[in-house]
Amino acid sequence: MTATLTRMDQRTSTEPDTDGSPGVFAGSARLTDRPHEQVVHMADAETGLRAIIAIHSTTLGPALGGTRFYPFPTEAAALDDALRLSLGMTYKSAVAGADLGGGKAVIIGDPAAVKTEALLGAYGRFVEALGGRYITAADVGTDASDLDVIGRHTDHVVGCTAGVGGSGDSSYLTALGVYESMRAGARHVWGADGPGGLTVGVEGVGKVGSELVRMLVDAGADVVVTDVNAAAVGAVLERFPGVRAADGLGGERIDVYAPCALGGTLTPGGVDGLDARLVCGSSNNQLSDACVDTLLATRGITWVPDYLANAGGLIQVAGERAGDDGALVESRVRAIGGRAAQILDRARAEGTTPGHAADKVAEERIDGA
Ligand SMILES: NC(=O)c1ccc[n+]([C@@H]2O[C@H](COP(=O)([O-])OP(=O)(O)OC[C@H]3O[C@@H](n4cnc5c(N)ncnc54)[C@H](O)[C@@H]3O)[C@@H](O)[C@H]2O)c1
Structure with missing residues (x-):
């Protein structure tokens, strides 16, 4: 195998490029304020693997985060995603109370075209070479069966199938x-006990979105779904005849917007036309820009921060590492609701946004470690 393992962490994020431009590590204030510990690139000519692992922080424990396998248009776009997602994982672990840091990996390429056992094996050896500073899991474009392959080459993997002892x-x-x-959000906004009786728009009914639809239907919510994949919508409508489908949620009168597709769907322009009073979903990095947090609050829309709400998967794999039983792990996931309530209350009491309040909770834990 011809592989290059290149450490790129020699330059601090505040240092400009030689041409005076801010440089890739200064893409946002948060990236500058909280620089990455280590970012590593690998190119393996034999298998065609091109991957980047970003370790944002190991202050609370080894950096855990999924491997995203995606046809990024450029290496710069892949690096940007890895930097932002790994930073988000640091905050997610901190708020979830896990003894884990934040990391993320990206493999550049279309998984449907280039994913092979040999490539995943090379990637597994790449993870192993970091000696446990980074622990990988599944993300967009990878699943538990891919992790089984990766896990033949490294011990630092979680979320493999049950057949090989993983939590799947x-x-x-x-x-x-x-x-x-x-x-928790419904209680905060309407004093309601849950989403029953509310109209919830779910954008993206893949693995997480379709499970969420089931829970919402059981709770008596009126659910409208949208997805670019007609088959995904069809499967949900077949399972839940009372659910409606829409071509996008823009024209829909909804109380709650649940983004469960890709990140960046909360844009300054989009927030202006948003009818909902509560936003709560599973996608990572929902805000296209940090200022959207304030725009939402100004419009009286309560946002449950993405990394707070979607920590269930992280809590699952943290429990797998600790050998905890399923009931205990599920009770920890249910406790996310209490944490969300506390953060929304803190934001209200301090006159700040939920995003800012959640960041403070995370930073207090990290800085106090
Ligand atoms: N799976 C997990 O445990 C987990 C954990 C944390 C965060 N997340 C995040 O939650 C989101 C959903 O994850 P998933 O595992 O369900 O992924 P998935 O790929 O199974 O589902 C995503 C769905 O979104 C749809 N979609 C894509 N672009 C869209 C668009 N523009 N409009 C409407 N629909 C669109 C896709 O067709 C697909 O059906 C992702 O952002 C993921 O990163 C997932």
């Missing part, structure tokens, strides 16, 4: 954490 797919517990957060 995390979509149920992720959806449960989102659902409990939504209950």
